[in-house]
Amino acid sequence: MLRTKTCGELNASHVGQTETLAGWVDKYRDHGGVVFIDLRDRYGITQISFKLDTSSDIQELAQSLRYEDVVQVTGTVVSRGEGNINPKLPTGEIEVAAASAKLLNKSRTPPFEPRGETLPNEELRLQYRFIDLRRPPLQRNMMIRHKLTKAVRDYFDGLEFLEIETPILGRSTPEGARDYLVPSRVHEGSFYALPQSPQLFKQILMVAGYDRYYQIARCFRDEDLRADRQPEFTQIDVEMAFVELEDILSTIDGLVSAMHESVRGKPLPTPLPRYTHAEVMEKYGTDKPDLRFELPISNISDLVADSDFGVFKNTVADGNFVRGLCIKEAADKYSRRVLDNDLKGLVGTYGAKGLAYFKVTDGKLDSSIAKFFNDEQQQAIIERMSGEDGDLLVFVADTWSVSCAALAALRNFLGKDLELYDPTEINCLWVLDFPLVTWNEDENRYDAEHHPFCAVHPDDVGYFESDPGKIRAQSYDLVCNGYEAASGSIRIHDPATQQKIFDLLNITPEDAEERFGFLLNALRYGAPPHGGIALGLDRWVMMFTGGENIRDVIAFPKTQRASDLMLGAPSEVDKRQLRDLHIKLDLPEQS
């Protein structure tokens, strides 16, 4: 070893010992006769002092050290003594008085310094990811990620789950997200697809008798990116046989609690609260509400159907909805300009045509449109929304889905802007009873809400012919801090029911055989009842680190246009490679 200790572990108890450290120059302070180097590794920072009269041959080296040089230092651990202690460092009571030192590697002047408080733009950080990753905040994120995955493995190991890997080179299925394709050299003109998830494999593992499976699985989806979405990401993938919905939920309750304990030192209270899909859509306008704060949506459609305010009245008459939020003590928080521009603009991105608002003043509504509502209507609205003087009431009048999307977005904005919650809290809830299918207006057919292998709620089997939109699925989402943090379902385990679903989704038996034949075939050979779930590991790490960006919890993430700025990927390839694959490019004309 080139070191005897790390830069984070020396303290007053080591005084007098001779130790060797190795690390990066985090900071240098050259006083002529004495040079101080803050030596950094991922364990911490230790100050090295070079007294230049003691040994002249290290003088030149000590004074030549610059940011990010890699050095090895041997010396005596000495107490810094009164007045020289640095309380900001865990190692601040001591320093290593260098007796000898060796430059292990000189660094070019780095484009930015890991210790800097102001970060350079993200383009540069991604290009020099190896320097960005030296920053203590990112190192901390990687450590939290490690802790979480270890907690996951320990938890499942304790329950006799097997960790089983599934292929990366798979087969394309037209449903769902766009696939990443890999051309086959051997099979001319054919392509593998990278897995969007190990969904079909894990079901087949159940048929194969591996009744408790998990995997920390890489998944790939060729869709546009977001702050919480990368083209390649990691799922904690779980499947269990001989279980019912309740068993999955309680297993995952335990997992999430164990994850929380591993990072935060204490378990989460379980069982985690449960809501129905209908309930959260009504109350929060989204299937992934952030319940670190309340701020519920109220529906006042019935109260304003007969008002003189045309917008509200006509909306209700068209069978649509007037819904809104009561923002406590916010009457003076947002100016008319902010309401009319910023907040209206916010709901506008979700299709809302306007944002109506009132202040509650002297027990009445106060705004330019208040005159269209009589006393009785005003009182009813205030009462419905539990309004009090000083509150701000805001409304969106639109279709159900637009009012949901707009108010959910507004609610999230307000929660953050008004600091309605503790940002370090981890708040989880289950959302149950999703609809099995949703009507696709464009394609004139039903689409699977979760995926086509999802079992039906036993009470709703009767709706297949009468009203498929009413069928509830045996599916469940785990929502955490407003993110979809896990999603799963009990699966269909007999081919006949599976075909019934395919019929509903307009997938013919021939289509089904073509696309999922291998699964259908497996189901015919003794498939046990089974179900599972997948957790988005990156998002969980992000929540536990308190971050809002998934790139900060992935060692080598991609940009919004899915490129790796460090690697320069994707890249063009050699003509010969294309020839081997029988691929000819047909690129759009460059202007």
Next chain:
RNA sequence: GGGGCGGUAGCUCAAUUGGUUAGAGUACCGGACUGUCGAUCCGGUGGUUGCGGGUUCAAGUCCCGUCCGCCUCGCCA
């Protein structure tokens, strides 16, 4: 595909209504300094203002196009 924000020294930023030689901090280079920890002090180097056009006596600034990064709508079974 749509909307928004950004790109000026290695880095973080500034630059009035379009007007002198594009500045500051930091880094870097040289010098001074024996107790600093954002060390300090003195001096210096460093610019294709993302790229390409255009308007103008004059463009970092205005116009058109384009590239890159971020946020977002659509998209993500």
